[in-house]
Amino acid sequence: MGKFIVIGERIHCISPVIKQAMDTRDPAPILKRAKEQIDAGATYLDVNIGPAEKGGEDLMKWAVQTIQSEFDNIPLCLDTANKKAIEAGISVYNRSKGKPIVNSADAGDRIENIDLAAANDAIVLALCSKAGISSDNDERMGYCQEMLERGMGLGMEPEDLWFDPLFLVIKGMQDKQMEVLSFIKDLADMGLNSSGGLSNCSNMMPKNIRPIIDSTMVAMAMFCGLTSAIANPSDLRLMETIRSADVIKNNTLYADSYLEI
Amino acid sequence: MAFKQVPQKFTAKINPLTIGEGADAITLGGENVLPFYSFDAAIDNAPKIGIEISDNGYAANIPGIAEFYAGAETLPEIAKKAAAAPGVDFLAISMEGAHPDNGDRPVDECAKLVSDIAAVVNIPIVIEGSRNVEKDAKLFEKLAEALQGKNVLFLSAREENYKSIAAAAGLAYSQKIGAESAVDINLAKQLNVLISQMGVKTDSVAMNLGSAAAGYGFEYVATTIDRVKSAALAQNDNMLQMPIVTPVASETWTVKESIVSEEDFPEWGSSEERGINMEIATAAACLAAGSNAVILRHPESVATVSKLIAALI
Numbered sequence: 064m065g066k067f068i069v070i071g072e073r074i075h076c077i078s079p080v081i082k083q084a085m086d087t088r089d090p091a092p093i094l095k096r097a098k099e100q101i102d103a104g105a106t107y108l109d110v111n112i113g114p115a116e117k118g119g120e121d122l123m124k125w126a127v128q129t130i131q132s133e134f135d136n137i138p139l140c141l142d143t144a145n146k147k148a149i150e151a152g153i154s155v156y157n158r159s160k161g162k163p164i165v166n167s168a169d170a171g172d173r174i175e176n177i178d179l180a181a182a183n184d185a186i187v188l189a190l191c192s193k194a195g196i197s198s199d200n201d202e203r204m205g206y207c208q209e210m211l212e213r214g215m216g217l218g219m220e221p222e223d224l225w226f227d228p229l230f231l232v233i234k235g236m237q238d239k240q241m242e243v244l245s246f247i248k249d250l251a252d253m254g255l256n257s258s259g260g261l262s263n264c265s266n267m268m269p270k271n272i273r274p275i276i277d278s279t280m281v282a283m284a285m286f287c288g289l290t291s292a293i294a295n296p297s298d299l300r301l302m303e304t305i306r307s308a309d310v311i312k313n314n315t316l317y318a319d320s321y322l323e324i
Numbered sequence: 325m326a327f328k329q330v331p332q333k334f335t336a337k338i339n340p341l342t343i344g345e346g347a348d349a350i351t352l353g354g355e356n357v358l359p360f361y362s363f364d365a366a367i368d369n370a371p372k373i374g375i376e377i378s379d380n381g382y383a384a385n386i387p388g389i390a391e392f393y394a395g396a397e398t399l400p401e402i403a404k405k406a407a408a409a410p411g412v413d414f415l416a417i418s419m420e421g422a423h424p425d426n427g428d429r430p431v432d433e434c435a436k437l438v439s440d441i442a443a444v445v446n447i448p449i450v451i452e453g454s455r456n457v458e459k460d461a462k463l464f465e466k467l468a469e470a471l472q473g474k475n476v477l478f479l480s481a482r483e484e485n486y487k488s489i490a491a492a493a494g495l496a497y498s499q500k501i502g503a504e505s506a507v508d509i510n511l512a513k514q515l516n517v518l519i520s521q522m523g524v525k526t527d528s529v530a531m532n533l534g535s536a537a538a539g540y541g542f543e544y545v546a547t548t549i550d551r552v553k554s555a556a557l558a559q560n561d562n563m564l565q566m567p568i569v570t571p572v573a574s575e576t577w578t579v580k581e582s583i584v585s586e587e588d589f590p591e592w593g594s595s596e597e598r599g600i601n602m603e604i605a606t607a608a609a610c611l612a613a614g615s616n617a618v619i620l621r622h623p624e625s626v627a628t629v630s631k632l633i634a635a636l637i
Contacts, residue, residue: 323521
């Protein structure tokens with residue numbers, strides 16, 4: 064097994080600084096966040112440009128080229144509801160350090176993003192849901208199978224579909240947490256890759272609590288076989304936990320300085 | 325159904341490490357496949373063989389070796405003969421005579437010796453230590469200076485002395501560093517981390533993961549090399565992607581099978597043949613496990629292992 068893949072989530076248009084940088088095509092704030100995340104241990108960087116209905120293609124191209132040219136073609140996860148913007152991003156994407164990730168498809172309205180990934184030899188994040196949250200693991204597995212078949216039918220390798228179990232907020236859905244973990248185990252038993260927005264589980268919790276919950280969740284999810292997460296690499300506790308779990312899982316060889324590399 | 329070959333090549337690769345200069349320079353590593361899996365992807369740099377002499381000369385107690393070096397009186401003459409042996413890619417000089425308990429040759433005298441050798445030998449040079457960590461720290465600093473521009477590999481930076489060796493040989497004189505650990509995968513990785521944290525580029529570093537003669541705990545050596553290669557290739561661990569250099573002769577020429585006389589063990593046959601066989605068997609096993617270079621002593625072993633490599637790649 065390879066190392067756990069952290070997709071850094073901090074280049075997101077929901078942040079006012081990033082939003083403004085994207086609007087004015089100012090590279091500095093974006094490159095700063097990119098560097099912080101890379102230095103902290105992110106493997107991929109998520110680039111969320113929002114719905115980007117207008118000018119999304121130009122914006123995604125600019126973002127991809129700006130980030131990749133500065134950071135040795137770091138692999139990126141292209142995150143927007145605008146399909147044309149994702150395609151435009153991929154058209155200028157350098158894949159020497161890893162395939163682009165299409166973020167994201169589901170078994171409902173966004174299922175065609177699987178086709179997009181297949182046509183562009185990309186990885187796709189495949190949310191195991193259709194409309195709203197799946198009611199149980201049978202439903203999740205049904206969507207997973209549907210998307211897997213669709214991708215393979217289009218010539219994708221199964222390892223290029225990263226299934227998202229959908230982490231659920233603990234405050235309000237505490238009784239569903241073990242079910243999500245059990246689904247991750249099911250995916251792992253099938254040899255499938257998985258990823259998802261980890262920090263959703265600690266949503267609405269106090270700031271000082273979130274790293275504790277996030278890192279506990281990631282450790283439990285990694286035990287179940289989670290192979291990646293969209294997360295905040297600048298959260299030291301989280302990254303220490305991931306690195307330690309990678310050592311315990313024998314995903315990476317231990318050295319005394321393992322937390323520093 | 326027809327067999328469909330799926331090449332097992334990795335996106336990660338072993339760092340290519342060039343030693344020596346000019347037309348005789350050689351490159352260790354660079355492959356992105358398991359050892360000898362040239363059917364999965366081309367292996368541009370076949371494993372290399374070094375021939376070992378020491379600051380005291382050659383192993384005169386082995387008849388075949390003494391015969392090979394016959395007529396060579398001075399160390400440069402010995403080095404020239406060694407370098408010309410069929411199948412040799414580089415010259416390894418063990419500084420055993422610098423060990424405080426084994427002659428304690430002064431640092432300046434050592435520097436003069438290796439400079440004299442470097443003046444007459446064109447193939448790349450690898451310096452092995454005296455096996456005394458304090459002495460090596462001082463010794464390598466001086467030798468790195470004396471051999472400036474020769475792009476030499478200094479093989480024995482250990483946990484106890486890597487700082488001074490990396491600073492002098494790696495940083496000040498731009499030579500290559502060999503991180504030495506004794507069959508300890510975690511320490512092997514840790515040393516690479518520490519050396520790179522000092523500012524030495526990872527592609528200027530080789531690893532000596534330790535060795536043992538076949539039958540003397542060799543399983544540990546084989547599994548260590550194997551685990552390191554799989555971390556480097558399958559797990560893309562850039563702190564383990566350094567090429568592996570394994571001194572074989574220093575282990576195999578000390579074990580009973582290689583040294584007890586034919587008079588004492590007539591049923592075992594010629595002691596020299598036994599010694600050569602141990603050296604060849606151990607070297608072949610190291611190469612199969614993933615060593616990018618082996619260091620041997622007997623010219624016949626060098627020639628045989630060289631043929632083995634040529635036949636497999």
